[in-house]
Amino acid sequence: MTSRRTGADALVRQLYTEHVGAILAHTTSLTRDRAAAEDVTQETLVRAWQHSEALSNGQGSVRGWLLTTATNIVIDLSRRRKVRPHEVSITPDGPSHEAPAPGDHARSVVDGVTVREALVRLRPEHREVLVEVYLRGSSMAEAADTLDLPIGTVKSRSTSARRAMRELLAN
Known part of the structure; x- marks a missing residue:
């Protein structure tokens, strides 16, 4: 041996x-x-x-x-x-809350429902751009092709839609 x-x-x-x-x-x-x-x-x-x-x-x-x-x-x-669950970093001020704590499934469900409700309240042209770019993962150019819109329109609607989402989610 x-x-x-x-x-x-x-x-x-x-x-x-x-x-x-x-x-x-x-x-x-x-x-x-x-x-x-x-x-x-x-x-x-x-x-x-x-x-x-x-x-x-x-x-x-x-x-x-x-x-x-x-x-x-x-x-x-x-x-x-x-x-493996997401790790929570520990800082001198306590745990970091950048990501939900492991096993915090209820919070992610509530967040998902809140976002869906806010999406429904958006204007349809804003919603379709957000869905295409952020949920389906399309680039701005791909979204423009899919939605049959000029790319500049997709970019401006995306900016307006994100602003409107922030306002809806803040309330």
């Missing part, structure tokens, strides 16, 4: 020397966060150490295995973040 681990240690040192730059560049491009990329790179090398037999059998591309493993780790992290 000791000789196998010694061989695995030597293999990981070699992998680090030969491939760490490529793994780090790849994970940085995926995560857009240097610290997260370094963590993923480290986890990739730990998995290489754990599966050293698969890497030393001479079959397949070692770099391909490493980059695929790194990609899978990034995907797993992303999936975990999506199912």
Whole structure:
């Protein structure tokens, strides 16, 4: 067992020397966060150490295995973040209220109902622009095409509609 681990240690040192730059560049491009990329790179090398037999059998591309493993780790992290509740940051003044507290489903339901009621009270031409741009995610140009309006009209209606929504929601 000791000789196998010694061989695995030597293999990981070699992998680090030969491939760490490529793994780090790849994970940085995926995560857009240097610290997260370094963590993923480290986890990739730990998995290489754990599966050293698969890497030393001479079959397949070692770099391909490493980059695929790194990609899978990034995907797993992303999936975990999506199912995890939003984190509340703690400041010296207490918790930050930028996002609803985890499990505050009732508040988001009330907010949704409030926004829908305000949308119904908007003028139809304002509502259709807001729905197209903010709910359907269309760009101003796409909304102009969909609504068969000049882009300038879509922009001005969007500005007026947002102002009207602010007033409705303030009351």
